[in-house]
Amino acid sequence: MGSGNAIRGSRVGAGPMGEAERGEAAPRVRVSYWCANQHEVRPAFASDAPIPEIWDCPRCGLPAGRDRSNPPAPPKNEPYKTHLAYVKERRSEEDGRQILAEALERLRKSPHRPKITY
Template sequence: MAGGNAIRGTRVGAGPMGEAERGESAPRRRVSYWCANGHESRPAFVLDAEEPEVWDCPRCGLPAGRDEKHPPAPPRNEPYKTHLAYVKERRSDADGEAILAEALNRLRSQRGEG
């Protein structure tokens, strides 16, 4: 048994008035963008707004441009690098050998003094 005053199937702000209740929307234009996978997206912009050169494709997430024949290239994803890979980029093998020799000499001198 249903009780109370609840109106079922409605939500706050829902009403029969529609656009007349909210006022008129600004005039808009649709602009086509294409990604490298060939997807077309057509976002709407207000007439006096400046359209961006690049738009993210809502289907695949790649950058999309306005030229269908030459869409922007997908971003290059760098593979995960370990700490050792970053160290090897900064230092040569000779630098590593010199640092290792210096650290070993320091340890040997501490042991000899202790």
Template structure:
């Protein structure tokens, strides 16, 4: 006698399929969204979900936002490049401000005789 499963030849989830086992499906409505790359997305929502249908949906092909107006899809998000700490400091201060702060810090160090 070979060892094995008590339910031989089955797999998980096997069994009769249909509405009787799962219950009736909720009525659905398909909404069409259009992205800036020309892709079309049609997710389905329950008619009686009680929630409103979103104005934008993420396109699964390119990741850009998709809107409901085919003539005017939403613009792709503007991605700003990574900035270093020095870049942020340079945005806040001019070169003259930086030189003044450096001179002030050097004067304080010279007073304490750390820098000669």
């Protein structure tokens, strides 16, 4: 038996909705982009919007350009660097020894230094 609810099975925004209710769509232009793997991407842009020179390929993730014969080069993948590698770029071995010596000296002079017994 029905509950008498006339909108059962509907959701907000459902129903016949045409261009008259939504308004006119902006004029569009499709632009072709090619990546280094020769995948073609054709995004649509508003006709009065600026067209970007590079677009990301959704298939492989490489940058795609508008010139099919000369697509952008794939970006170089830099290997993962550890924190120590970044520190070594900024400091020399001698700097490291000096900083360590200063830190150890501060610890030795600290009144809250833990007592180590062997």
